[in-house]
Amino acid sequence: MELNKKIHELKEELIKSTQEIMRIKSVEEEAKENMPFGEGVSKALECALEISRRLGFKTKNLDGYVGYAEYGEGEDYIGVLGHLDVVPEGDGWVYPPYEAEIHHGKIYGRGALDDKGPIMAALYGLKAIKDLNLPLSKKVRIIFGTNEETGSKEMEYYLKKEKPPVAGFTPDAEYPLIYAEKGITSFDLVRKLESLGTDEIFIKYINGGQRVNMVPDYCESGIVVKEKDTVIKALEKFKQSSEFNLTAHIKSDMVVIKSIGVSAHGSLPHLGKNAIMQMFKFLATLPIKDSDIYKFIEFFNQYVGFECDGKSFGVALSDEESGKLSFNIGTIEMNEEKINLGLNLRYPVTYTFEDVLNPLKETLKNTGIEIDNMSHQKPLYFSKDHDLVKTLINVYNDQTGKRGEPLAIGGGTYAKEMPNILAFGPIFPGKPDLDHQANEYIEIDDLIMNSKIYAHAIYELAK
């Protein structure tokens, strides 16, 4: 309780430092000398290190990529990893996005919750430990990342120069604690097209979706056809036997079909309605059989359809720890030369990438469809009995008076970028996730509560 009292004394200072760092617009920009992610990000890093020095910590700046505040003695260290870069503010703000104004007990602005407020909360947690002279057996580092939103390239740099922490956490997700994060892979499935239909009717283009990790809520296709009525009647007939939101519009020599779906996060495709797959179901009813485009569409109707777990594709992995694989078709781009489908798959934590890749390749054999642009992040998984899991969940429960259970998620957090750490807070259960939204804020009470929790967590791990 001593720590909590100390944090109350530091409250005004913590609020001021949070506002100070929030007032720097730290969106990635063009690189400059010693500013690999641009000027704004570099200023934010300098500001965080300056605040750290004012609080009496040693600091280090690793060539503008990443910096840290350090306290204590010893070989091993506990790491708290946060990030100072933010996503662009976008529109729709009631209060200015880079002024850190306080209204009704909330600090408003880009980065308030993701992730400037929480990393300041951790820094002041360490300050409370220092002011009280609590004995520690390990060093502690508050690590200020600068590229989380656009690739985490700073963490590669950090791990080349420094050894990883022996344990720690990142305040960049939610409470109570995330102990399992699925493996994630994104890739394109591409096929060259030689035939698009017949002289009477052919598909000229298909476009849809914005990001592979979202369920697409829009897809559009242009069909060049001599008798436009054929397509319009086919759509009417199709709509009698389905509930999809599809419409037809005549545009010079084409009939343009628009498919409206429901967006959802790519890790939870079952919560959305896939506009691309709705389009595929309809297009397969047109008299374009024998064409390359028909073969492609029919393949996906047969092997995916509206399944969200990859069952027909042969990749339906599942485990007790993290549930089923999620299978999302997120984007499409088709022109007269080729078709390109963007996919995002998230596989359960006890499997390997090969467990997904091998059956995937098997299903694609002899289809003329190729895999391109593949990226991959391994799963993150700690047993529920692991010391780090137990320590952090106990701190959360002690401080909140709740009985939290660790969570398994389909998303990937910053914890994947650094060995031996887990995502811990800052969003409390039931509170809105305002990351990347207009009018992002952090409640001052939550900022203080985070600081208390992080102070106790650091102390328990480093004592």
Ligand SMILES: [Zn+2]
């Ligand atoms: Zn973040």
